Amino acid sequence: MPIKGSMDDPEFSVGKLVLDVFINLLAKVAASPFTAIASFLGSDADFSVVTFAAGSAEVNAEQGKKLDDLASALQQKPELSLEVKGMAYTNQDWPAMNDAALNDKLKQIHADELKKAGKDRRAEYIELSEDEYQRLLADLFIQTFPDLADRSIFGTPRLTYPDMGEFYTVAKNMLTALIAPDQNKLNILALKRARNIARYMVETSAVEQTRIFVLDGKVLTEAEDNQLNADLSLVVQ
Numbered sequence: 362m363p364i365k366g367s368m369d370d371p372e373f374s375v376g377k378l379v380l381d382v383f384i385n386l387l388a389k390v391a392a393s394p395f396t397a398i399a400s401f402l403g404s405d406a407d408f409s410v411v412t413f414a415a416g417s418a419e420v421n422a423e424q425g426k427k428l429d430d431l432a433s434a435l436q437q438k439p440e441l442s443l444e445v446k447g448m449a450y451t452n453q454d455w456p457a458m459n460d461a462a463l464n465d466k467l468k469q470i471h472a473d474e475l476k477k478a479g480k481d482r483r484a485e486y487i488e489l490s491e492d493e494y495q496r497l498l499a500d501l502f503i504q505t506f507p508d509l510a511d512r513s514i515f516g517t518p519r520l521t522y523p524d525m526g527e528f529y530t531v532a533k534n535m536l537t538a539l540i541a542p543d544q545n546k547l548n549i550l551a552l553k554r555a556r557n558i559a560r561y562m563v564e565t566s567a568v569e570q571t572r573i574f575v576l577d578g579k580v581l582t583e584a585e586d587n588q589l590n591a592d593l594s595l596v597v598q
Contacts, residue, residue, distance in 0.1 A: 416457025
């Protein structure tokens with residue numbers, strides 16, 4: 362270490378100087394443990410987050426590689442455990458989720474139809490065929506926007522103003538735009554992201570399950586820099 366000052370100074374102490382440096386180093390490691398992990402692994406990756414595609418809870422190959430590297434560090438540091446906090450972001454995630462929300466709504470309508478016909482089936486167990494989907498979509502659109510669409514004498518759905526575009530595309534876009542963000546679905550997405558990270562670390566990267574802790578998730582309005590991250594933190598057992 363470079364040392365400045367006079368060794369004739371009665372206040373000068375090499376031991377004190379080394380201790381100060383050591384304490385500063387420990388403080389930096391404690392404040393930025395993932396930076397220390399990255400340095401240990403010789404990587405410039407940010408190990409404090411796992412990034413997801415909009416509306417998805419799947420750990421992709423790039424993020425999986427980062428988790429593999431983190432797991433290798435954890436295996437060499439048995440005193441460390443990992444906490445995982447899933448996040449979802451309304452402005453980025455919901456637009457990728459509202460197609461599924463519309464599909465769920467159409468399945469519920471079909472479940473109600475079946476119930477009236479004496480066939481009791483739960484909506485989540487219904488798989489709509491393409492014909493069923495289009496029929497239900499057209500009915501819902503015409504019911505919701507009676508001034509914009511109707512059916513011909515042959516039963517074919519049609520737009521009042523054909524220059525609006527193709528019927529089913531317009532119907533889908535306008536109906537999904539009406540569906541408000543579902544806080545429960547976003548909470549579930551946040552939780553799935555955390556659980557999938559934990560599952561990956563245990564099943565793929567062979568980290569002991571007892572060292573992975575899933576925390577309560579959180580839904581935020583906006584993702585910083587459009588990065589849809591789940592947060593990781595290291596704790597000493």
